[in-house]
Amino acid sequence: DAGVTQTPRHEVAEKGQTIILKCEPVSGHNDLFWYRQTKIQGLELLSYFRSKSLMEDGGAFKDRFKAEMLNSSFSTLKIQPTEPKDSAVYLCASSFGGDTQYFGPGTRLLVL
Amino acid sequence: TQTVSQSDAHVTVFEGDSVELRCNYSYGGSIYLSWYIQHHGRGLQFLLKYYSGNPVVQGVNGFEAEFSKSDSSFHLRKASVHWSDSAVYFCAVSHNNAGAKLTFGGGTRLTVRP
Known part of the structure; x- marks a missing residue:
């Protein structure tokens, strides 16, 4: 059974660009989470979907961050426009019925 | 608002030593507590969780x-560490269940020397 997959693993963007990060949750999981991880802020929740419905859209991130889940097996996180302060590792996680979260390997984003 | 505090940013021990990584939380209701491990360049991996019953x-x-409810703590321990245990450890709290809406501590980097 495949775990959570994330693509790309690494992304380099110029300031002002639009980037889209992708996540495929564990098959059968109905909860999906996007987190941002930085050394200074640690792990911060960006978005939370339950059965494809957006349950929480992190207040501080609403401005340029948009997560979508068009079907139960795929989610995207769009950052538009990117800024250097967005440089971080973006982690996707999934769970079933609010049980244990399983994390993907993350996408390391560098914005120049 | 629930908060999670991991007081030690870095812990260094030798292989074969025992180790305790500390986690304290603040929240008034029923909570789930979890520990995750993150090896360099990888995602978080689930280690264990607690909701009720045997406190260990x-x-x-x-x-x-x-x-420990009295201490508002959920410390992680291992009796004899291996070099492969070197990683960052995160304590997490959820007020719904072990998965939904985790609030993480800042993490403790464990270094195990040979």
């Missing part, structure tokens, strides 16, 4: 954690 819970690879 066993996890993978010889890890265990003990819940």
Whole structure:
């Protein structure tokens, strides 16, 4: 059974660009989470979907961050426009019925 | 608002030593507590969780954690560490269940010297 997959693993963007990060949750999981991880802020929740419905859209991130889940097996996180302060590792996680979260390997984003 | 505090940013021990990684939380209601491990360049891996019952819970690879309501703590322990245990460890709290809406501590970097 495949775990959570994330693509790309690494992304380099110029300031002002639009980037889209992708996540495929564990098959059968109905909860999906996007987190941002930085050394200074640690792990911060960006978005939370339950059965494809957006349950929480992190207040501080609403401005340029948009997560979508068009079907139960795929989610995207769009950052538009990117800024250097967005440089971080973006982690996707999934769970079933609010049980244990399983994390993907993350996408390391560098914005120049 | 629930908060999670991991007081030690870095812990260094030798292989074969025992180790305790500290986690304290603040929250008034029923909570789930979890520990995750993150090896360099990888995502977080689940270690163990507690909600109710026996306050000592066993996890993978010889890890265990003990819940204390009086101390608002959920410290992680291992009796004899291996070099492969070197990683960052995160304590997490959820007020719904072990998965939904986790609030993480800042993490403790464990270094195990040979």
